[in-house]
Amino acid sequence: KQEVTQIPAALSVPEGENLVLNCSFTDSAIYNLQWFRQDPGKGLTSLLLIQSSQREQTSGRLNASLDKSSGRSTLYIAASQPGDSATYLCAVFVNQAGTALIFGKGTTLSVSS
Amino acid sequence: EAGVAQSPRYKIIEKRQSVAFWCNPISGHATLYWYQQILGQGPKLLIQFQNNGVVDDSQLPKDRFSAERLKGVDSTLKIQPAKLEDSAVYLCASSLWGYNEQFFGPGTRLTVL
Numbered sequence: 010k011q012e013v014t015q016i017p018a019a020l021s022v023p024e025g026e027n028l029v030l031n032c033s034f035t036d037s038a039i040y041n042l043q044w045f046r047q048d049p050g051k052g053l054t055s056l057l058l059i060q061s062s063q064r065e066q067t068s069g070r071l072n073a074s075l076d077k078s079s080g081r082s083t084l085y086i087a088a089s090q091p092g093d094s095a096t097y098l099c100a101v102f103v104n105q106a107g108t109a110l111i112f113g114k115g116t117t118l119s120v121s122s
Numbered sequence: 123e124a125g126v127a128q129s130p131r132y133k134i135i136e137k138r139q140s141v142a143f144w145c146n147p148i149s150g151h152a153t154l155y156w157y158q159q160i161l162g163q164g165p166k167l168l169i170q171f172q173n174n175g176v177v178d179d180s181q182l183p184k185d186r187f188s189a190e191r192l193k194g195v196d197s198t199l200k201i202q203p204a205k206l207e208d209s210a211v212y213l214c215a216s217s218l219w220g221y222n223e224q225f226f227g228p229g230t231r232l233t234v235l
Contacts (some may be wrong), residue, residue, distance in 0.1 A: 013164070040221045052213060053165070053226040092142075098164055108220040109155055109178060111165025 011036045011103050015113035021091055021122055030084040030116045032099030037077045040102040043110060044084050045046050047096045089120045126227035134233045140202035141175050143230045147216030154191055155200050157213040165213055171197065204234045
């Protein structure tokens, strides 16, 4: 059974710092991996989708990497801003009958000005 | 491009009452998902539709939950009767098909008293 773990559960940094959020999954037979952002009381906003054949994907100040063999992904946020404060969720598509995502519990990021 | 629409945004009911949620996916998206997110957890799949058909409902508590997607567009999720443990945010998501990027609606926050 696929399990997704995100470490740390919470992170506080001062504005301007570069930071890394970690995601690990137990079964390397994934199809794709998707990173999301969730603001309090809101739905999920898609940040990046990495296909299984890719090693990384970039969007603005965000860079996500994928290492299927070790069961790990990282989300790198450059020059953090207070507006980046949110919960970041990692999710994997598994090779099963359905194509639903299996999520981690998320990392709650707080960036102070 | 309009996003995934959900209603209502909030609902408070007594246990043993019934409730229904509505979702309108992004136009042209064949795959529709309903997820349940309990406070502090990542979303968990309840049911996945591909056009009109159910692809995966293995985690749907079928004794009390039901869902339909008429004409392959809008979908409704119903709970009857509700239990205290059904208090959660119900998220609808859609994708073009299968393993493509998933886009989420704002969610419906259900409180069962």
